[in-house]
Amino acid sequence: MSExxxxxxxxxxxxxxxxxxxxxxxxxxxxxxxxxxxxxxxCFSAWQQREIPALDTIGIRVFAADHGICDQGIxxxxxxxxxxxxxxxxxxxxxxxxxxxxxxxxxxxxxMGTRQPVPAAPRLTDISLMPGTRDFSREPAMxxxxxEQALAAGREQIDGHDWQLFIGGEMGIGNTTxxxxxxxxxxxxxxxxxxGRGTGIDTATWEHKCDVVAKSLLLHQLTGADPLQVLxxxxxxxxxxxxxxxxxxxxxxxxxxxxxxxxTAAAVAATRINPGVSGWLLAGHRSAxxxxxxxxxxxxxEPILDLGMRLGExxxxxVAVAVLRSALSLHRNMATFAEAEVSAAGAPAAxxxxxx
Amino acid sequence: MSExxxxxxxxxxxxxxxxxxxxxxxxxxxxxxxxxxxxxxxCFSAWQQREIPALDTIGIRVFAADHGICDQGIxxxxxxxxxxxxxxxxxxxxxxxxxxxxxxxxxxxxxMGTRQPVPAAPRLTDISLMPGTRDFSREPAMxxxxxEQALAAGREQIDGHDWQLFIGGEMGIGNTTxxxxxxxxxxxxxxxxxxGRGTGIDTATWEHKCDVVAKSLLLHQLTGADPLQVLxxxxxxxxxxxxxxxxxxxxxxxxxxxxxxxxTAAAVAATRINPGVSGWLLAGHRSAxxxxxxxxxxxxxEPILDLGMRLGExxxxxVAVAVLRSALSLHRNMATFAEAEVSAAGAPAAxxxxxx
Numbered sequence: 136m137s138e139x140x141x142x143x144x145x146x147x148x149x150x151x152x153x154x155x156x157x158x159x160x161x162x163x164x165x166x167x168x169x170x171x172x173x174x175x176x177x178c179f180s181a182w183q184q185r186e187i188p189a190l191d192t193i194g195i196r197v198f199a200a201d202h203g204i205c206d207q208g209i210x211x212x213x214x215x216x217x218x219x220x221x222x223x224x225x226x227x228x229x230x231x232x233x234x235x236x237x238x239x240x241x242x243x244x245x246x247m248g249t250r251q252p253v254p255a256a257p258r259l260t261d262i263s264l265m266p267g268t269r270d271f272s273r274e275p276a277m278x279x280x281x282x283e284q285a286l287a288a289g290r291e292q293i294d295g296h297d298w299q300l301f302i303g304g305e306m307g308i309g310n311t312t313x314x315x316x317x318x319x320x321x322x323x324x325x326x327x328x329x330x331g332r333g334t335g336i337d338t339a340t341w342e343h344k345c346d347v348v349a350k351s352l353l354l355h356q357l358t359g360a361d362p363l364q365v366l367x368x369x370x371x372x373x374x375x376x377x378x379x380x381x382x383x384x385x386x387x388x389x390x391x392x393x394x395x396x397x398x399t400a401a402a403v404a405a406t407r408i409n410p411g412v413s414g415w416l417l418a419g420h421r422s423a424x425x426x427x428x429x430x431x432x433x434x435x436x437e438p439i440l441d442l443g444m445r446l447g448e449x450x451x452x453x454v455a456v457a458v459l460r461s462a463l464s465l466h467r468n469m470a471t472f473a474e475a476e477v478s479a480a481g482a483p484a485a486x487x488x489x490x491x
Numbered sequence: 492m493s494e495x496x497x498x499x500x501x502x503x504x505x506x507x508x509x510x511x512x513x514x515x516x517x518x519x520x521x522x523x524x525x526x527x528x529x530x531x532x533x534c535f536s537a538w539q540q541r542e543i544p545a546l547d548t549i550g551i552r553v554f555a556a557d558h559g560i561c562d563q564g565i566x567x568x569x570x571x572x573x574x575x576x577x578x579x580x581x582x583x584x585x586x587x588x589x590x591x592x593x594x595x596x597x598x599x600x601x602x603m604g605t606r607q608p609v610p611a612a613p614r615l616t617d618i619s620l621m622p623g624t625r626d627f628s629r630e631p632a633m634x635x636x637x638x639e640q641a642l643a644a645g646r647e648q649i650d651g652h653d654w655q656l657f658i659g660g661e662m663g664i665g666n667t668t669x670x671x672x673x674x675x676x677x678x679x680x681x682x683x684x685x686x687g688r689g690t691g692i693d694t695a696t697w698e699h700k701c702d703v704v705a706k707s708l709l710l711h712q713l714t715g716a717d718p719l720q721v722l723x724x725x726x727x728x729x730x731x732x733x734x735x736x737x738x739x740x741x742x743x744x745x746x747x748x749x750x751x752x753x754x755t756a757a758a759v760a761a762t763r764i765n766p767g768v769s770g771w772l773l774a775g776h777r778s779a780x781x782x783x784x785x786x787x788x789x790x791x792x793e794p795i796l797d798l799g800m801r802l803g804e805x806x807x808x809x810v811a812v813a814v815l816r817s818a819l820s821l822h823r824n825m826a827t828f829a830e831a832e833v834s835a836a837g838a839p840a841a842x843x844x845x846x847x
Contacts, residue, residue, distance in 0.1 A: 162586075163576070163579050163584055163585055163586075164585075164586055164802050165567065165568070165689075165690035165691045165801070165802065166691060167691065167801075168690070168691075168800065168801045168802040169586070169798075169800055169802060169806075170779060170798045170799025170800040170801065171798040171799050171800075172798060172800065172810070211521065212521070212834065213834055215834060216833060216834050219831070219832060219833040219834060220519070220833060222831070222832075223519050223826055223831040223833055226826070226831065227824075227826075228519055228824075228825055228826025228830060228831045229519055229520075229825065229826070229831075230518075230519075230520055230525070230821055230825055233820055233821055233824040233825055234817060234820070234821070236824075237816075237817070237820050333521075334521035334524070335521045335522060335523065335524075423526060439798070440796070440814070441797060442525075442526045442527040442528060442795070442814070443526025443527050444524065444525055444526040444527075444528065445521070445523075445524050445526065446520050446521065446524040446525060450525075453817075454528070454814060454817045457813030457814065457816075457817065458796070458798070458810060458813065458814075460593075460813075461590060461593070461809075461810045461813065464589055464590070464593050465586055465589055465590070468583075468589040468592075469584060469585065469586055469589055470579055470582070470583075470584025470585070474584060475575070475578070475579040475582065475584045475585075476575060476578075477572060477575040477576060477579055478568065478569055478571060478572050478575060
């Protein structure tokens, strides 16, 4: 039986991408001299099916959840911080809240399931599928029915909007451990190459975290072949929701600016569930978290920023939006050689030609 | 006799930098998790002598000039493009014009000396010290009196303003050759490690460009010990003006966001003339031009962006401004742990401690 998340993705318009490339060659600059900004502009042309795209409307959703794996002592912060940070997100005090405000983005927080209840608040959708995942070093993180609901919850955050860009953020003490387990399974990499320091653990805790992930992968006998099984056994509620949101974006023709380690783990899972997702992804930044670079490489994504950030929440992607907007502003507003009456490259130089 | 450019630079306030660091540790995020954004915020605190700095006012000056070395056929574009691009800058069609407009910056173009005259225009200051430099593969690029005037012209673009940030851009067909010669001399590096493809030359022209630079350094017997002598023999009028502007910024307490290859060559020369300049520099981006990384390393600068840009004009720095503004917005607007009632790192975890 075919599920919604296996349905066709939209297809970027190659004709518009080509028209956009031609325009880039006509702008008053040496060909290629805007580097990655040129690729960004042509990608948006393909996504928006027009030569001169815009980036006015941005949707940002932060999915939050707790993680049973925290009982194994793998984080520098206690689990109750998840609920405290949800309150901070909606009150406007967290990094992603500040950046969303600056960007004029449509910002909401979605509680997928925390240990403690979260008070109702504006800009908070409380779904609470279960009180955090179970400890995946002992049993599967979530039942199959909950995984389906978490994927659908991500989808529902996309439906009914028509954003020009989506950023999915996350919050959940312990979720770098879940993301590392997902990536170690899907990329078939040793845990030491994937597991990082998260919010800032010491070396002994890092070794313990590697050990917990390795033993969990053995326990669940994950081969990496089935991304849904990986999410079910070692995933997180917020990671599954991100995965569902990314798939729905690709189906709806909304490009995704992927954030750091955890969002990239969700993006890798999304492309394994539905390969058409890969045409709708940009990477906002390279996280300082170990393993992020491997995950980006597996998606053939070149990150826009590399600032040593490792905060999550969607914050690295949100900082990168300004670079996308600069790329599109240059593409739209620069003069062409003809308009500016500037000689293009290859015109004869004033002096004698180069000789040895 | 002491010249103006040897006068004392302002001194960043270490007390404010420390207060800023303390604030960063109190914001609701794991310590260090904003990476380079934290360093940017604390630098601005030191520069503005306050815990919570702002970045509202930005001055951008593009210095333009022609280069006699173009007679050696080292560029993909003919020399008349310099004058055509000056018209494009003031008409608003060039990359830096578009970016300046988006940033709300104070933007002006300064013609330091082109082969052909430039028509008067708003936002254009026409200084025209000489009709481009002389061919430095045959004789010194400029007389000593002109060098002094070019440095002073840069200074005059800073005096009377009170910007919170300065970006110096440049335009001059042939100026990557001059910048490469300056850097090869000052950094004592082989030309092949410094000379790049400029606006996009082929391999034969690149080899010729290396050869021209190497022979010119021999002709002038430059040892790298005297930065003024280097600027005089193989520099450019716009590069000398940038150098003077950067020195004046440091003397006036205005931080400089250094652009790409040519601006960095000017910054290296500025720090050799006056070491106090180095405390007032940030690097906007890593250019695709060969040798830029070596120049940044010599200044101990870590670039903010690395997007494969190689346009000059100040464009890479201008794109990076948004990252600076994000850093300062987060520093100003994020809640502290106390304000948000969030538990800080190191609080006891909910579960048992990590064990082997």
